[in-house]
Amino acid sequence: NAGVTQTPKFQVLKTGQSMTLQCAQDMNHNSMYWYRQDPGMGLRLIYYSASEGTTDKGEVPNGYNVSRLNKREFSLRLESAAPSQTSVYFCAIDRGGTEAFFGQGTRLTVV
Amino acid sequence: SQKIEQNSEALNIQEGKTATLTCNYTNYSPAYLQWYRQDPGRGPVFLLLIRENEKEKRKERLKVTFDTTLKQSLFHITASQPADSATYLCAGWDKIIFGKGTRLHILP
Numbered sequence: 001n002a003g004v005t006q007t008p009k010f011q012v013l014k015t016g017q018s019m020t021l022q023c024a025q026d027m028n029h030n031s032m033y034w035y036r037q038d039p040g041m042g043l044r045l046i047y048y049s050a051s052e053g054t055t056d057k058g059e060v061p062n063g064y065n066v067s068r069l070n071k072r073e074f075s076l077r078l079e080s081a082a083p084s085q086t087s088v089y090f091c092a093i094d095r096g097g098t099e100a101f102f103g104q105g106t107r108l109t110v111v
Numbered sequence: 112s113q114k115i116e117q118n119s120e121a122l123n124i125q126e127g128k129t130a131t132l133t134c135n136y137t138n139y140s141p142a143y144l145q146w147y148r149q150d151p152g153r154g155p156v157f158l159l160l161i162r163e164n165e166k167e168k169r170k171e172r173l174k175v176t177f178d179t180t181l182k183q184s185l186f187h188i189t190a191s192q193p194a195d196s197a198t199y200l201c202a203g204w205d206k207i208i209f210g211k212g213t214r215l216h217i218l219p
Contacts (some may be wrong), residue, residue, distance in 0.1 A: 004154075035209075090154050102154030
């Protein structure tokens with residue numbers, strides 16, 4: 001998954017704690033996305049950013065905030081983590097809607 | 112709401128046979144449909160894209176079709192091999208909406 005770097009790869013949080021998932025790309029694409037993947041649910045879009053300075057809600061935005069810091073970076077913040085946010089989180093970039101490149105994922109457990 | 116549906120959660124195919132996976136879309140008309148492969152613990156990897164005005168697209172042992180009348184795409188793997196075992200995801204353009212995926216098992 002060259003081109004999209006996610007940190008951290010693993011994280012365990014206690015209920016109520018906050019954290020930020022980082023995503024950085026070196027492919028100079030405008031659009032960036034955050035998905036969560038749960039067993040039996042597929043990939044669900046949390047937020048996306050069509051370009052620097054813009055963000056929009058996806059299918060499951062509640063409990064999350066995002067920041068498109070610049071063209072390279074798109075972060076996802078959990079202000080007060082809940083067990084329902086236990087999931088694998090993927091950042092993706094896309095080339096005009098025709099092909100998406102994914103990061104390696106962040107496996108988050110909220111206890 | 113816009114939906115991409117993959118009807119089969121899992122599919123078992125004998126090695127050497129053709130595997131066929133189905134993707135249906137509802138409540139919108141994607142300009143493109145994309146297919147991805149995902150291995151356990153990894154992010155999805157792009158395989159093929161087909162546009163709405165293309166009937167068929169091929170890449171090595173892979174073939175994708177797009178039927179706008181049936182609102183369906185079929186994904187074929189010919190001469191399947193155990194290494195083809197993975198989850199395959201269909202996605203539609205417009206914020207790249209994904210189906211839930213089909214777990215394909217190629218049996219030796």
